[in-house]
Structures are given as structure tokens and as C-alpha cells.
Amino acid sequence: MRRKLVAGNWKMHGNLASNQALLDTIAAGMKRIQGMDCAVCVPFPYLPQAQSRLQRTEVAWGAQNVSPHAQGAFTGEVSASMLVDFGCRFVIVGHSERRTLFGEDDSTVAAKFMAAQGSGILPILCVGETLQERESGITAQVVNRQLDAVLDAAGVAAMAKAVIAYEPVWAIGTGRTATPEQAQEVHALLRARVSDRDPGVARGVRILYGGSVKAGNAAELFAKADIDGGLIGGASLVADDFLAICRAAQG
Numbered sequence: 001m002r003r004k005l006v007a008g009n010w011k012m013h014g015n016l017a018s019n020q021a022l023l024d025t026i027a028a029g030m031k032r033i034q035g036m037d038c039a040v041c042v043p044f045p046y047l048p049q050a051q052s053r054l055q056r057t058e059v060a061w062g063a064q065n066v067s068p069h070a071q072g073a074f075t076g077e078v079s080a081s082m083l084v085d086f087g088c089r090f091v092i093v094g095h096s097e098r099r100t101l102f103g104e105d106d107s108t109v110a111a112k113f114m115a116a117q118g119s120g121i122l123p124i125l126c127v128g129e130t131l132q133e134r135e136s137g138i139t140a141q142v143v144n145r146q147l148d149a150v151l152d153a154a155g156v157a158a159m160a161k162a163v164i165a166y167e168p169v170w171a172i173g174t175g176r177t178a179t180p181e182q183a184q185e186v187h188a189l190l191r192a193r194v195s196d197r198d199p200g201v202a203r204g205v206r207i208l209y210g211g212s213v214k215a216g217n218a219a220e221l222f223a224k225a226d227i228d229g230g231l232i233g234g235a236s237l238v239a240d241d242f243l244a245i246c247r248a249a250q251g
Contacts, residue, residue: 004036004222004249005163005206005229007124008236009064009092012043019046023053025239029246030058036229036249039090040236041124044078047086055087062090062121065098068111070118080119091116092231094126094146096169106149113150117158124163124231125150126210127190131170139168143186144193156197164190164207165231171211173233180220180227183209187226215244222249 014022023040030038039060042050050061067077083091093116094109104112109125116123127146129139143166150158166186168178178186187207195202209221210231221227229249235241 002204002206002228005208006036006038006232006242006246006249007062007090007163007165007208007229008040008232008242009095009210010040010042010046010236011064011097011233013237014043014046016046016049019049020053022237022239023050023059026242027054027057027059029239029243033058033243033246033250036246038246041090041092047083047088051087060089062088062092062124064092064095066091066093066112066116066121068108068115070115080115080121083116083121084119088121090122090124090163092124092126092165096126096128096167096172100169106146107153109146110150110153113158113162114154117154117161122162124165124208126165126167126231128167128169128172128211134168134170139186140189143190147190147193151194151197156194156201159194159198159201159205162205164205165210166190166207167210167231173212175212177212177214177217178209180217180224183211183221184224184226187224191226213245215241215248218245218248 041062041064054061063083067079093112098104113123127143129142133142191202206228208229208231209227213230
């Protein structure tokens with residue numbers, strides 16, 4: 001039985017004062033929630049604060065991006081080993097905003113995935129199609145290509161120490177959400193793609209849904225056979241909403 005995971009993606013939000021209240025409230029609330037895993041992925045400057053507020057709690061923390069390079073003359077970049085210094089357990093790679101706004105291609109995402117794993121961090125690999133791609137009937141082709149780039153580069157065994165997140169681009173921050181049936185269809189497809197290479201790894205890998213997940217729709221989404229939790233955007237910035245989603249994921 002795969003243990004559910006709910007991970008918050010704060011994106012470029014927060015300040016020291018509001019973060020403290022948010023982190024402390026989430027940590028306190030998680031004391032009463034059992035049978036699932038919880039994490040928050042915060043902007044780089046707030047990793048020390050997350051580490052300070054969340055250590056010895058039920059909440060893990062991570063980053064939203066990582067350099068594919070271990071070290072060197074890469075001004076503005078942050079390496080996986082630096083994330084380790086701040087206790088990161090997770091890092092998001094391949095988010096659609098990184099792909100579309102910052103030009104990250106499949107090979108770059110694969111390199112970041114491997115850099116994270118090389119330092120012992122669990123990458124959360126994001127895949128997903130645009131509205132145009134869905135309406136063109138090529139969702140499977142797009143998400144399989146994005147997944148295959150990592151499977152080919154890192155090997156299927158790497159998925160045993162990773163998380164996959166299906167995020168339909170058309171449902172991120174738009175208020176639109178894939179129906180539970182639409183989400184389950186793609187999750188099953190992704191698991192089958194991994195299973196083609198190693199059925200055992202496929203049975204164990206957690207596949208999260210991301211795309212306007214809210215307290216009101218989380219339970220129905222998480223009830224689907226291949227949906228193992230959520231990667232949460234806007235709702236992760238409101239403690240009560242985020243905790244409600246975590247409660248929906250309880251074992």
C-alpha cells in the first residue's frame with residue numbers, strides 16, 4: 001500500500017513573518033493527522049526558516065528547483081549539496097512554469113533529477129500537458145515523452161527514490177481541475193509506462209496530482225487507485241486549507 005504524500009509548492013510567495021505563522025500552524029495541525037506524509041517546498045531564501053521551524057515535526061521540507069551542476073561558475077544557481085545543508089528531503093523538478101517560462105527542456109529536467117538523487121534528495125518530477133495538447137489528443141504522447149526522458153537518463157530503478165507529479169498545465173492556477181476520472185486515466189498511464197520497464201518499481205512509485213487541488217475536491221481525487229496524494233499550489237499558502245487536504249489523504 002503506497003503511503004499518501006501531500007506536498008505544498010509555495011512558488012514565489014512568502015515573507016518571514018507570514019511564513020512563521022504558516023509553518024507553525026501546519027506543524028501543529030499535523031500532530032493530529034496520521035497515516036500520510038506532508039512536505040512544503042519553499043523559496044530558497046526561506047529554507048533556513050523551514051529547517052528551523054519544522055525540524056522535529058511531522059512536516060518535511062524541500063526546494064522548488066535545483067541546478068544540474070554540482071558546483072562551479074554558475075552565478076545564481078543552487079546545487080543539490082547546498083539543499084542538503086538545509087535538510088531538504090524533496091525538490092521539485094520539471095514544473096511546467098520552469099519548462100514554459102524558463103525554457104527547461106526534457107534533458108535539463110532529467111539532469112536536475114539526477115543531480116538531486118546524487119545528493120540523496122527525492123525529486124518530485126512534474127509532467128503534464130497544455131490545454132492545446134489535451135484538445136489535440138496527444139496527452140499520452142506528451143507525458144510519456146517527459147517521463148521517458150528521465151527513465152532513459154536515470155534508469156527505471158531511480159523511480160524507487162522519486163515521486164512523479166501529474167500537473168495538467170491547463171489546471172494550474174486556473175481554477176479548472178481535471179475530473180478525478182481524467183486524472184486517474186493519466187496516473188494509470190504513467191504507472192503503466194514505468195511498469196513496462198519494471199513492474200515492481202511501478203507498484204511502489206507515488207504519483208501525485210497537481211492542478212487546483214482544494215479541500216473540497218481532494219478526497220475524491222485521492223480515492224482513485226493511482227492517485228497517491230497531491231502537489232498543492234495556492235491552497236498550500238493557507239494553513240487550514242492545506243491541513244484539510246492532508247486530512248483527506250489520511251490512511
